[in-house]
Amino acid sequence: MDRNKILDVMEAKAEELFAGNVTSGGEYAERGKRGAFTVQIRNAEIPGQWDISLRHFGASFWEGGRYGDLLTDSGCNFEAGMLGKAAYSRRTGKNSGVHCYETLGGETFWPGAVVSGDGNCICAFGGLSAADDVIISQAGIGEYERQRG
Numbered sequence: 001m002d003r004n005k006i007l008d009v010m011e012a013k014a015e016e017l018f019a020g021n022v023t024s025g026g027e028y029a030e031r032g033k034r035g036a037f038t039v040q041i042r043n044a045e046i047p048g049q050w051d052i053s054l055r056h057f058g059a060s061f062w063e064g065g066r067y068g069d070l071l072t073d074s075g076c077n078f079e080a081g082m083l084g085k086a087a088y089s090r091r092t093g094k095n096s097g098v099h100c101y102e103t104l105g106g107e108t109f110w111p112g113a114v115v116s117g118d119g120n121c122i123c124a125f126g127g128l129s130a131a132d133d134v135i136i137s138q139a140g141i142g143e144y145e146r147q148r149g
Contacts, residue, residue: 001121003053006039006143011137014057017132033058035127036079038086040142042120050090050122052077055121057127083124084108089115089122097130114141118148129139 014035021028038146043049061077085096088107092099097111111131114125123140125133 001041001144001147003041005038005147006121006123006140007037008057009143010039010056010123010136010140011057011139014125014128014132017128017135021128021132022083026056034060034061034062034078035125036082037136037140038082038122038124039144040086040090040106040124041144042122054082057125062111078127081108081110082112082124085110085113085126086122086124087111089124093119095134096124097134112137114138115145116141120133 005113014037018033019026036054038052038054040050041053043051056079060079062075064130084107088096088103088109091104091107093115095115096113097109097145100109103109111120111130112126114134114137115122118126121141121144123137123144125136127133
């Protein structure tokens with residue numbers, strides 16, 4: 001299974017969604033490229049092991065805001081959020097964003113991690129809108145399914 005090709009497909013989808021949003025005057029123009037991708041594939045030879053690759057899409061974190069010494073916004077680590085989505089999906093076998101009451105510490109309930117039909121691949125993205133994060137991850141699962149035949 002070519003994890004880099006899956007990441008390439010996810011990145012191409014992110015570029016497409018990002019460009020379309022910027023062209024239409026959406027919020028991405030102000031925020032710029034930001035986020036992170038992962039593809040995680042269950043290793044059939046080693047029970048419980050997942051082979052993981054990740055890639056950044058522009059900035060991987062946002063510092064947040066300050067007014068003097070006062071922290072006005074805590075910012076966001078997109079890589080941590082994306083990995084929290086994938087961790088939820090690995091543990092439950094469900095797409096993230098479907099059952100927020102089931103999350104454990106370190107996991108996140110935000111949409112953006114998608115599980116393949118056979119349960120052996122998870123693609124996740126975090127950094128754009130929740131809807132776009134899901135579309136990007138679905139593109140990765142589509143490539144996984146194509147490679148699987």
